[in-house]
Each structure stands twice: as structure tokens, then as C-alpha cells.
Amino acid sequence: MVQVTPASADPATSGLPPLDLLITAPRGFCxxxxxxxxxxxxxxxxxxxxxxxxxxxxxxxxxxxxxxxxxxxxxxxxxxxxxxxxxxxxxxxxxxxxxxxxxxxxxxxxxATCPLVSKVHRQAERLSEQGRHILFIGHEGHPEVIGTLGQLPDGAMTLVETEADVATLQVADADNLAFLTQTTLSVDDTAGIVAALKHRFPAIQGPRGEDICYATSNRQAAVKAIAHQCDAMLVIGAPNSSNSLRLVEVAEREGTRAMLVQRGECIDFDWLQGVRTLGITAGASAPEVLVREVVDRLATRYAIAEREVEHTIEHMVFKLPRGLAA
The missing domain is CATH 3.40.50.11270 (Rossmann fold)
Known part of the structure; x- marks a missing residue:
């Protein structure tokens, strides 16, 4: 793990209370x-x-x-x-x-469908062609779930949201089942659901590779890496962003209180009372400019010392559609 410490304010000269910021890497755009x-x-x-x-x-x-x-x-x-x-x-x-x-x-x-979501769509088609009924792990009503279920005729897939759902599933042929997952789920929650599915349906077939996308997994792992060093954590993202909400849950599961904020003006300073070390991360759809906006807003109340905590280096790049690529 690499940590980089840039120049920061001196509490002794600023007159502001000190606040250590641990900023995760990777964070933000995937x-x-x-x-x-x-x-x-x-x-x-x-x-x-x-x-x-x-x-x-x-x-x-x-x-x-x-x-x-x-x-x-x-x-x-x-x-x-x-x-x-x-x-x-x-x-x-x-x-x-x-x-x-x-x-x-x-x-x-x-x-503009993410290629990793398109990969799940193709897997669903292949599994259906093999005559398998698909149990799809995801959150009802999320656009990605709606899009994935819509790749096949009605009834070809069944949505599974929790481990409790697994116990009540009614299937026509337990020997011809498969499962796939939404790409932006909690890694830990999904592992529990998958384990329950495999326990109840030993013949169930899983995807060839991990469906949860690399960015979702990496950002959750980065939060876990710093959570125990933090008094609290801010997750920058939208309330309808699945991967951002999962980051809040991951931090809380690690024992650190966490709050989702959309941008700097949304910070609740009362909530930060007593915090000396604050973790900051951003969901995969939050731009870096909002991270800097949050840090700048915190700097109006605190003498901040920033550290970027690098967990994983990402190199993924996806090609543009034909006709748009330079």
C-alpha cells in the first residue's frame, strides 16, 4: 500500500481544528x-x-x-x-x-452500455439457449436489472435480492439452473447469496468469471483498507447510484459510520463533530472534481492533512463504438 502526503494546512497557524483525510485510490470514474x-x-x-x-x-x-x-x-x-x-x-x-x-x-x-454489463447480457443469452433458467442476483427496479431481465423473454429469469429469497424460490428443474449478478453489488452480500444458491441447488451453474465489475470490487476493497483507521467516512455519489450506496454499506459493515454526500455543499458538519480522521471515497459515477470540492469545503472548517491511500492501480480502458472513435 502506497501513501502520498501532499502539503496541507498547519493547525497551529490556521487556528482551525485539525482533520486528517484518508482519500482512497481507486475512487470515482470507472x-x-x-x-x-x-x-x-x-x-x-x-x-x-x-x-x-x-x-x-x-x-x-x-x-x-x-x-x-x-x-x-x-x-x-x-x-x-x-x-x-x-x-x-x-x-x-x-x-x-x-x-x-x-x-x-x-x-x-x-x-453506451458498459461492456461489462453487455458481457452479462451475452451470458444470459447463452445460458438460456442451453435450456437453463437463470436466477439473477440484483436490486429490483435498478436500470441495469431492468435491462438485463429484458434480454430474454418474460419468465426466463427470476430476480433474487437476498439470501432469504433463496429459501423461498420455486423452480421447475433444479438441475437446469444458472445464476448471474448485477455488476454493482456488494461483494460480501453477493458471496452470501451465491453460497446459499449453491447449497440449495448443487447443480447450479455460475458465470465463467466474476460478474461484479472490477471497479465496484476495487472501490469496496479500498474502503475496507482504510475503514479501521477512520472515525467516519464520506462517500461521494448519488442516492440512486448502486455502487455508491454499497460503499456506504461496506464502511458501516467494517464498523465505521458513513454518509453519502452528493457534493461539498451537502456536508453535515454537525455529523462530523468529534471526527479527527475522515475517510473519503467516491462512487464509480462521481467525477474527481466533486472529490476536490468536498476537500475544499472541509478546508473552510478544518486544518486538513490529506493522504491518498492507494490500494489498486486501474488500467482498464474500453473502446468507443464504431463511427465515434477517433
Missing amino acids: AGVDRAIRIVELAIEKYGAPVYVRHEIVHNRFVVDELRSKGAVFVEELDEVPDDAPVVFSAHGVPKAVPFKASERGLTWLD
């Missing part, structure tokens, strides 16, 4: 989020504004507002997109019927 945002930006450059985006491209209000200022128009359903406008599908993925309908209408469309 390769899938970077790719999705770039697709929208390049689509605006290529086609001109407006470019429509079905659902929030990623779950972060700051990112959405920035893209809106550049010419993106966010809608919930394809019916809201005019016939002559280009449309981008969000990083979370969409049911198979959505691009089919877009093509039927003759729309120009671009798919």
Missing part, C-alpha cells in the same frame, strides 16, 4: 462511465445538439447537468425522442426491445 460520457460528448460533436439520452447516462446529477449544458436532452422513454434526433442508451443497459424499437423507427442510436 472505464465504463468514462466511455459512456465520452459517447454522449462525441455524439453532440458529430450530430449537433440536441442529442437525446434515454435515462441518466450515469447516476450523477453533476455529470448529467454538465452534459445537459452541452446539448444532451435526458428522457425516460424512447417515445419522447423525436423521429429525426439521435439517441444514446445509458451505461446501465436497456432491454433488447429498446434498440429494436429505435431501429423500427429509423432512429440513429448509440449504445
